[in-house]
Amino acid sequence: DQEGESAENSKQAQLDEVRENSEGEKLTTDHGVKVSDTDNSLKAGERGPTIMEDFHFREKMTQFDHESIPERVVHARGTGAHGYFQPYEDPDLGDEYDDIEELTKAKVLTNPDQKTPVFVRFSTVVGSRGSSDTVRDVRGFATKFYTKEGNWDLVGNNMPPFFIQDAMEFPDLVHAIKPEPDDGMPQASAAHDTFWDFASLKPETTHMLMWVLSGRALPRAYRMMQGFGVHTFRLVNDDGESVFVKFHWTPELGTHQLVWDETTKLWGKDSDFNRKGLYDVIEEGYDPEWELGVQIFDEEQAEAFDFDVLDPTKIVPETEVPVRPIGKMVLNETPDNFFAETEQVAFHPGNVVPGIDFSNDPLLQGRLFSYQDTQLNRFGSANWDEIPINRPIAERHNNQRAGFMRQEINEGTASYKPNSIGDDDPQEVPEEEGGYEHFAEKISGEKIRNRSDSFEDHFTQARLFWNSMSEPEQQNIVDAAHFELGKVDRMEIRERMVYDLFNNVDHEFAKRVAEGIGVDPPDEPGEEMPTHDREDPSLSMENRTP
Ligand code: HEM
Secondary structure, rough: OHHHHHHHHHHOOOOOHHHHOOOOOOOOOOOEEEEEEOOOEEEEOOOOEEEOOOHHHHOOOHHOHHHOOOOOOOOOOOOEEEEEEEOOOOOOOOOOHHHHHOOOHHHHHOOOOOOOEEEEEEEOOOOOOOOOOOOOOEEEEEEEEEEEEEEEEEEEEOOOOOOOOHHHHHHHHHHHHHOOOOOOOOOOOOOOOOHHHHHHHHHHHHHHHHHHOHHHOOOOOHOOOOOOOOOOEEEEEEOOEEEEEEEEEEOOOOOOOOOOOHHHHHHHHHHOOHHHHHHHOOOOOOOOEEEEEEEEHHHHHHHHHOOOOOOOOOOOOOOOOOOOEEEEEEEEEOOHHHHHHHOOOOOOOOOOOEEEEEOOHHHHHHHHHHHHHHHHHHOOOOOHHHOOOOOOOOOOOOOOOOOOOOOEEEEEEEEOOOOOOOOOOOOOOOOHOOOOOOOOOOOOOOOOOOOHHHHHHHOHHHHHHHHHHHHHHHHHHHHHHHHHHHHHHHHHHHHHHHHHHHHHHHHHHHHHHHOOOOOOOOOOOOOOOOOOOOOHHHOHHHHOOO
């Protein structure tokens, strides 16, 4: 346990080194010169112009002028907290596996004596940094585990499927969902033509849309929200054997949501409702907890499913593979400084540790490129990993050097390998001693852009979701569709949503949506969208908007 405590404390100790509390201290410039007046600039006489040599004025203003950095291109608005993760002793893995070490060598998941420090950032996706919390949106749930074997980032969402199947489509999805490019509106909600236009032309979004129209998109509190790794990942054991895994966070308090009327009132009354909620409970000592669960399945099971486990628009139903709880996360400390910690934290799905690996999910594969790339833009330098919130507690030694704002003072003459001039090279670590080894998956194939056939089934799981809802939950989804699609100006988009997407999910559902948004309800399942002369006045917005 002592070992665990020391890992937990080591991140705090690292942060403590750079914590600064100026309370009661004398005011100085950034260069340590004591300041006698910070309110009045130096002037040529009482009514004269300000003089350039006023170094304190220039420094104060320059620092201010350069305070802002680009916000995240998605997930701009969020809040964070520190805590720890601890694996359970001997978790129940069902009949197939006795011991979690059979599945993975990642000690962060297997050693019950070890508390691993974590930093979690919750976020909305679409809105800018200053938007409102309680909008209809997906929520990010990103966890950085500072493990002794390096940082592992589980960069997940509060819904288990995703909108699209391939990273190549992500810029289009985000352009469609962000404010429209001509007028910059709407700020944060999905209720606009471009998003629903894109969705209606991309039936693969259907399953995720069902979740987004449900109460899942309106979480009551971050501490009452599930989290999902979304993609299929791999666990790898000491013998180099691998199984597939899906990660699930389950909140101790249960999963709860707001209703639409509450959310809209909250936009006005307290746009920080979710951010403040998390901060306040931790400050008051009610530390929120989540259980980490895993769904484990092997290649053979994966092949038997009627969907592809590499397709991120699909989930692995819990009726097929149960979720096995393997550990607990507690968030117990708020950040001291929003910018230094919550804003500058940089997650990356590519940050994995030995025992955790990727699958070939084409969305995940693209994410492995995107996060580092965008962080170069956000931080302006490759040295963001030196920022205290991003530094691992594991030791770092390599020949990576220099760049803007480099902090480390690397000693020695040679920063290359091999070298023969006497400097001690950092040594590579064999796999059995903890060197990261990618799972030796056999790959062969032609270079093609196609996906496997089951990627074309866009409706089966959307239907399962609809059928799993109680009547009031179904009514909420219908009401949400009325509100969202009722704000779409173009009739053909509303019609495509009803005929091309919803009518393939469930005929009754499609009819109920159609009736509230001025679309002629389909007579039967699978019916083709009617063709209209759109000049027909009966189809004009005035006659159609509910
Ligand atoms: C943030 C890209 C899909 C979860 C981001 C950021 C980018 C990005 C560029 C901003 C990162 C930063 O500035 O630090 C992508 C791409 C995707 C994708 C290209 C698909 C190809 C997903 C999926 C999930 C997800 C499927 C959930 C499993 C998140 C979260 C954040 C984020 C939680 C916020 C991290 C934070 O709190 O700092 N994503 N994303 N993204 N993404 Fe993705």
